[in-house]
Amino acid sequence: MDDREPWRIGAMDPESTKDAAVLILFGVLDDALAASSSGAESGVGADLDVLIVVRAGTLRQHAGQPAFPGGKVDPEDHQAEDPFVEAALREAVEETGLDRDGVEVLGKLAPVPLPVSNFMVTPVIGWWKDPSRVAVVDSAESSRVFRVPVRDLIDPGNRHYAAVTRGRLTYTSPAFDIVDSTQRVTIWGFTGVVLDRVLHELGWDQEWDRTRSEPAPR
Template identity: 65%
Template sequence: MLFGSRDGAGIGVSDGARAAAPVAETDVLILVRAATLRQHAGQPAFPGGRVDPEDRAAQDPAVEAALREAVEETGVDRAGIDVLGRLAPVPLPVSGHLVTPVLGWWREPSLVQVVDDAESSLVVRVPVRDLLDPSHRHLATVTRGPATHHTPAFTVPVGAESVTIWGFTGILLDRLLHRLGWELPWDATRRIPAPR
C-alpha cells in the first residue's frame, strides 16, 4: 500500500503520515490486474505479490517482495519509497493466500505505468479525497453460486472514466481509512454489483 503526496512535496515519514499532509493531497497507488490472469483477473489491487526465493535473503522478505513487485508491476523507483512498516498478515479466502500488507510513503514520486500488459491493464494514483467522498462509497456485491458476498468498494474517477476498487483491496482500504480516522460517514446500504 503505497501512499504519497499528489504534488510530490508534502510530508516525510518523520512528520507522521496522518498528521501533516492534508489528506486531500495524499494519494494511493492502485493497479487493475490483467483480464487474462488466472486469479483475480480484472480486479483492482495494490502492487505486490508472493515472496520469491531471491527475496528470502533480505532482512524482511515480505518488504523486499512488496518493493520488487511494485517496481515490476508499475515501474516505480523504489529509491523514493520509505517503508513505514507492515500490517498483520490477512487471509485471502478466495485463493487461500496469506497477505502481508506493507505500508510505504512515496517520498519522491516517480513515473508509474503499466509495465507488463500480461500482469496489469491500468496503473493509477488515486487521490485519497476521492476514496473518502461518501458518494464514491458503496458495497460491491458478488454472487457465486448460491452465496452472495458484499465488500466495501470505492468507484472513483480516473480521467474521463472511473474504476471500482472492491474485493480484498476495497476491504484493506476501508479498514485502513477507518483506523486512520479519515473515514467519512457513507451509506453502507448502497449495493452495486461488482465489475466483471
C-alpha cells in the first residue's frame, strides 16, 4: 500500500475540473510545545507548528473535516503574479483573519486531484515570519482554527490509515491523531494525504505501523 497515492473517492471529470489552492503554513506560533520528541534528531523544533482549520459541519462537502486554509481560485486571483499563491493567501485571510504580510511564501507543490469536489488543488508552502492572531472568521465556513505541533504529527504512535467504505470498495488515507485543548482531532482524507507528502518530502516522517487502520471519523 502506497500511502502517498492520491485520496481518490470517485474520478475526476476533465470537462469541469476547477483550480484550488491551500496554504500549508509553518511557524513558531505559540507557547504550547509538542508533547512528542519525534523528529528532534531531524532538527524539528518542539515549537514548530502548522495551521489547521476545521470545516463547518453544515457544509455540503468535507463537512467537519480538519483542513488547510484554502479554496477555489477565483477570477480576480488571476490578476496577481501567481493566482495559486493569491488564492491560498486570500482564503487563509478570509477563514482565519491572519495578516498575510506576515507570511513568506516558500514555494508550491504539484497539484493534487480531489475528485469528490473535482478540484485540482495546489498546495502552497509558507513560513509565518510574523505571526498574527487567528480565529474563526465565518462560522458558516469553519468551526475551529488551531495550530498543530509538527512533532506530534510525526510521532508514529499518532499515525494510522483512515478507512471509508463506499459500496464494495474501501478507500484509505494516511491519518494523524492529535489532541487540541484536550479534544482528539483526526486529520485524514485529502488533507492527510497532502500532509503525509509534505512530511515525507521534508525528510521528517518516521516509520509507523502501516497495518493499523481505523474507520474515518464521521
